[in-house]
Amino acid sequence: MNIHEYQSKEVLRQFGVNVPNGKPAFTVEEAVEAAKELGSKVTVVKAQIHAGGRGKAGGVKIAKNLDEVKAYATELLGKILVTHQTGPDGKKVNRLLIEEGSNIAKEYYLSFVNDRSTAKIVMIGSEEGGMEIEKVAAESPEKIIKEYIDPAIGLAPFQATRMAYKMHFKPEAIKKASATMIKLYNAFIGKDCSQVEINPLVVTAEDDVICLDAKLNFDDSGLFRHPDIVELRDETEEDPKELWASNEGLNYVNLGGDVACMVNGAGLAMATVDILKYYGGEPANFLDVGGSSTPEKIATAFEIMLDGGQAKGIFVNIFGGINKCDVIAEGIQKAAQIIAEKTGQDGIPVPVVVRLEGTNVERGRQILTEKPVKNVFMAPTMEGGAQDIVKRVEEAKKN
Amino acid sequence: MGVLINKDTKVIVQGITGKTAAFHTKQMLEYGTNIVAGVTPGKAGQTVEGVPVFDTVEDAVKATGATASVIFVPARFAADSIMEGVEAELDLVVCITEHVPVQDMIKVRRYMEGKKTRLIGPNCPGILTVDEAKMGIIPGYIHKKGHVGVISRSGTLTYEATFQLSNAGIGQTTAIGIGGDPIKGTDFIDALKLFNEDDETKAIMMIGEIGGTAEEEAAQWIKENMKKPVIAFISGVQAPPGKRMGHAGAIIAGGKGTAADKIKALNAVGIPVAETVATMGETVVKKLKEAGIYDECHTC
Numbered sequence: 001m002n003i004h005e006y007q008s009k010e011v012l013r014q015f016g017v018n019v020p021n022g023k024p025a026f027t028v029e030e031a032v033e034a035a036k037e038l039g040s041k042v043t044v045v046k047a048q049i050h051a052g053g054r055g056k057a058g059g060v061k062i063a064k065n066l067d068e069v070k071a072y073a074t075e076l077l078g079k080i081l082v083t084h085q086t087g088p089d090g091k092k093v094n095r096l097l098i099e100e101g102s103n104i105a106k107e108y109y110l111s112f113v114n115d116r117s118t119a120k121i122v123m124i125g126s127e128e129g130g131m132e133i134e135k136v137a138a139e140s141p142e143k144i145i146k147e148y149i150d151p152a153i154g155l156a157p158f159q160a161t162r163m164a165y166k167m168h169f170k171p172e173a174i175k176k177a178s179a180t181m182i183k184l185y186n187a188f189i190g191k192d193c194s195q196v197e198i199n200p201l202v203v204t205a206e207d208d209v210i211c212l213d214a215k216l217n218f219d220d221s222g223l224f225r226h227p228d229i230v231e232l233r234d235e236t237e238e239d240p241k242e243l244w245a246s247n248e249g250l251n252y253v254n255l256g257g258d259v260a261c262m263v264n265g266a267g268l269a270m271a272t273v274d275i276l277k278y279y280g281g282e283p284a285n286f287l288d289v290g291g292s293s294t295p296e297k298i299a300t301a302f303e304i305m306l307d308g309g310q311a312k313g314i315f316v317n318i319f320g321g322i323n324k325c326d327v328i329a330e331g332i333q334k335a336a337q338i339i340a341e342k343t344g345q346d347g348i349p350v351p352v353v354v355r356l357e358g359t360n361v362e363r364g365r366q367i368l369t370e371k372p373v374k375n376v377f378m379a380p381t382m383e384g385g386a387q388d389i390v391k392r393v394e395e396a397k398k399n
Numbered sequence: 400m401g402v403l404i405n406k407d408t409k410v411i412v413q414g415i416t417g418k419t420a421a422f423h424t425k426q427m428l429e430y431g432t433n434i435v436a437g438v439t440p441g442k443a444g445q446t447v448e449g450v451p452v453f454d455t456v457e458d459a460v461k462a463t464g465a466t467a468s469v470i471f472v473p474a475r476f477a478a479d480s481i482m483e484g485v486e487a488e489l490d491l492v493v494c495i496t497e498h499v500p501v502q503d504m505i506k507v508r509r510y511m512e513g514k515k516t517r518l519i520g521p522n523c524p525g526i527l528t529v530d531e532a533k534m535g536i537i538p539g540y541i542h543k544k545g546h547v548g549v550i551s552r553s554g555t556l557t558y559e560a561t562f563q564l565s566n567a568g569i570g571q572t573t574a575i576g577i578g579g580d581p582i583k584g585t586d587f588i589d590a591l592k593l594f595n596e597d598d599e600t601k602a603i604m605m606i607g608e609i610g611g612t613a614e615e616e617a618a619q620w621i622k623e624n625m626k627k628p629v630i631a632f633i634s635g636v637q638a639p640p641g642k643r644m645g646h647a648g649a650i651i652a653g654g655k656g657t658a659a660d661k662i663k664a665l666n667a668v669g670i671p672v673a674e675t676v677a678t679m680g681e682t683v684v685k686k687l688k689e690a691g692i693y694d695e696c697h698t699c
Binding site for chain 1 (some may be wrong): 474475536556678
């Protein structure tokens with residue numbers, strides 16, 4: 001789960017991390033009011049969206065007075081911000097962070113992530129702050145410093161100190177930098193984070209160490225321990241179909257195309273998206289309906305795929321293991337009925353190609369051929385089914 | 400033969416009194432698994448499918464001499480259950496549970512250092528040695544006895560691959576579902592090592608997906624150590640960066656973990672990668688013929 005920068009900074013404050021004073025604003029009036037309260041010489045107006053690269057995209061403005069705060073807030077609120085992380089459609093700015101300006105002397109990079117290979121949390125630091133870390137890693141890998149953290153001990157002070165020296169903090173800032181690292185580690189552990197990224201971490205002209213930006217991501221599996229973090233979810237940041245699916249307990253990712261698929265199992269679902277593309281289709285989505293799907297759940301999955309006219313055809317790819325094919329076939333039939341009742345049409349409005357394999361496959365196929373549903377076609381094989389649905393969608397688009 | 404388990408392995412089911420666990424206990428027993436005990440705190444003295452239940456793993460091991468356990472407990476208790484199995488010095492712990500917090504798994508991995516237990520999973524379908532025994536939820540009937548070992552990060556793709564192999568007349572030794580989480584007990588290299596040393600296994604099918612670099616590391620290891628042909632499949636070629644594709648570990652992060660990188664790394668060391676999920680079986684057949692072991696692998 002992702003949260004906004006201002007929320008990340010609030011979480012970090014709870015762990016004693018030094019972040020600039022600031023307040024979120026949802027309207028121009030709130031922005032001006034917040035700036036007035038801060039009373040700082042320079043005010044930073046920052047667009048709050050769940051994507052990086054906001055600065056380069058014009059989402060971060062420096063205001064020298066309240067009039068400028070008002071002007072920038074007016075400009076940014078409601079604006080569609082396109083950054084290298086948002087995709088070409090960009091993201092609408094609904095919230096701002098109004099923050100006091102800092103007297104930056106030097107910028108650094110610092111992050112914590114779970115490292116798969118070592119099964120440890122790794123702290124990554126670089127004196128190249130404010131840049132994309134992937135770029136630094138590619139161009140000057142010697143400037144990427146790593147410390148692997150023993151989970152039984154936590155981040156040891158000597159490791160934090162060593163990191164601060166290797167990042168070339170000035171002597172006056174070493175202690176503050178290493179103390180910041182330990183507090184950030186505590187936040188990472190304390191909130192089941194999957195990533196804490198501070199870019200930039202800055203030293204001010206006054207030798208203070210401040211997290212100028214903060215990006216926290218959380219391990220979804222750990223959220224049950226953190227109801228306070230769950231509260232921070234901003235549903236307006238999510239794809240409406242993905243949000244709908246997640247509220248229905250479906251694993252769905254919108255891929256933007258028009259050949260939809262519904263699959264059991266995440267691996268097979270990914271592979272199904274791949275095979276649709278392989279045969280020339282534009283995949284509409286990744287959708288794992290999971291093991292124990294009810295007809296109602298399958299109907300909802302169909303509705304999500306069909307919503308807004310996105311799916312021009314649906315490929316149902318099921319390998320029945322523990323879930324038997326006959327049960328799934330009945331589910332598809334009932335789902336078609338539910339859709340038909342809701343739309344007042346006969347069957348499902350777009351072609352549906354069904355590939356069934358596995359336990360009780362004969363009975364499953366029999367159910368769908370004996371009581372055929374309009375627009376539902378059986379595929380003899382997975383390959384044949386993928387080719388068939390791509391062809392049907394192409395034909396539908398011609399007409 | 401096969402690896403990790405056989406029909407004599409004495410197995411415990413942790414969380415046996417839960418609905419899913421009870422269902423799969425029945426399935427495992429029917430497949431021939433030697434389940435000797437179940438564990439659910441507070442339920443000692445009960446039986447599930449005729450299997451006696453104990454309060455602790457320690458009690459179950461003392462009473463039955465079990466050496467392996469399969470875990471079906473809810474996610475928030477999974478790490479603790481794994482450590483209980485490790486502490487009881489079991490040879491093997493298989494954790495089926497999905498959504499175990501990553502921080503819990505980091506602690507588990509640290510706890511396991513220097514201990515004898517091998518962990519498979521979490522978030523996996525388990526393991527199955529053909530016509531011997533299974534721990535977990537892999538459907539038994541799709542498997543046919545033979546000489547190909549299967550390693551996979553995905554449950555349904557394990558079934559899909561096995562099904563295609565069986566249809567092509569290529570039987571299997573053991574299927575190992577290593578699981579879809581970013582931090583887990585056994586990764587490709589560990590599983591490959593097991594098959595490399597198993598006389599019955601003549602070739603290995605490995606099924607990877609986006610996220611992490613385990614497939615790339617495995618490719619390097621295969622180049623340096625593997626005595627047997629390996630055939631691969633990688634899912635998620637079309638996955639967009641930064642999006643989690645169902646499995647907790649299936650995410651391209653910071654440009655790392657793309658399917659293209661994995662396929663390139665595998666191809667570079669001579670491992671054929673099936674072009675689509677539908678051609679896993681035929682890709683194996685082709686490689687077996689090239690390696691001159693098709694006839695001995697054509698067992699069913």
